[in-house]
Amino acid sequence: MSEKTAVPKPLPQIGARAEYTRTVTENDIVRFAEVSGDHNPVHLDEEYAASTPFRGRIAHGILSASFISAILGNNLPGPGTIYLGQTLKFLAPVRIGDTITASVEVIALREDKRIVTLRTDCINQDAVLVLTGEATTKC
Numbered sequence: 001m002s003e004k005t006a007v008p009k010p011l012p013q014i015g016a017r018a019e020y021t022r023t024v025t026e027n028d029i030v031r032f033a034e035v036s037g038d039h040n041p042v043h044l045d046e047e048y049a050a051s052t053p054f055r056g057r058i059a060h061g062i063l064s065a066s067f068i069s070a071i072l073g074n075n076l077p078g079p080g081t082i083y084l085g086q087t088l089k090f091l092a093p094v095r096i097g098d099t100i101t102a103s104v105e106v107i108a109l110r111e112d113k114r115i116v117t118l119r120t121d122c123i124n125q126d127a128v129l130v131l132t133g134e135a136t137t138k139c
Contacts, residue, residue, distance in 0.1 A: 009078070011139060012106045012116060018076035020067050021101045024059050024094055032063045058093040064131050067102035068120045076104055077116050077139045086120070088133040099125040104135065114139045 022028075033039050038060055041048035049057040065088055072081050094100060100122050108117035115138055122131040 008114065009139065011109055011111060011114060012077055014106050014109060016076055016106045017103060018071050019101055019103045020071045021099060022067060023099045024096060026096050028063065029059050029096065032060050036060065054093050056095065058095055061090045061131065064094050064100055064122045067100060067122060068104060068135065071102055071104050072135060072137055077137055082138040084136040084138055086133055086135045088131060090131055092128050092130040094124065094130055100130065
């Protein structure tokens with residue numbers, strides 16, 4: 001029997017970019033609360049949320065961050081990618097009906113360890129930066 005050795009895919013180049021766009025729905029927020037266990041009323045209760053500085057319901061910040069994960073696992077670097085770390089700064093609220101475009105850009109490579117560092121951003125339909133950070137992955 002011969003043993004097959006997986007040939008690693010080429011590393012992406014510095015400057016490579018990918019995007020993912022999704023409109024956040026009521027159902028997304030409710031399902032995310034169910035899956036995550038985060039039932040903070042600022043996400044689920046309009047009356048409560050109206051009394052907060054947000055003046056209405058907002059999506060979970062990590063819901064928007066999960067759009068970054070979708071890019072990393074599906075597109076860039078792509079299937080087989082292992083998420084090593086992520087920094088996040090939440091800059092503006094995301095509301096039901098907002099269309100969020102997550103983007104990643106390769107900013108550094110450590111070829112010997114196959115580690116890729118990416119700038120990660122999410123903007124809304126008005127081009128407002130709602131989230132920014134940096135991801136580290138292994139390919």
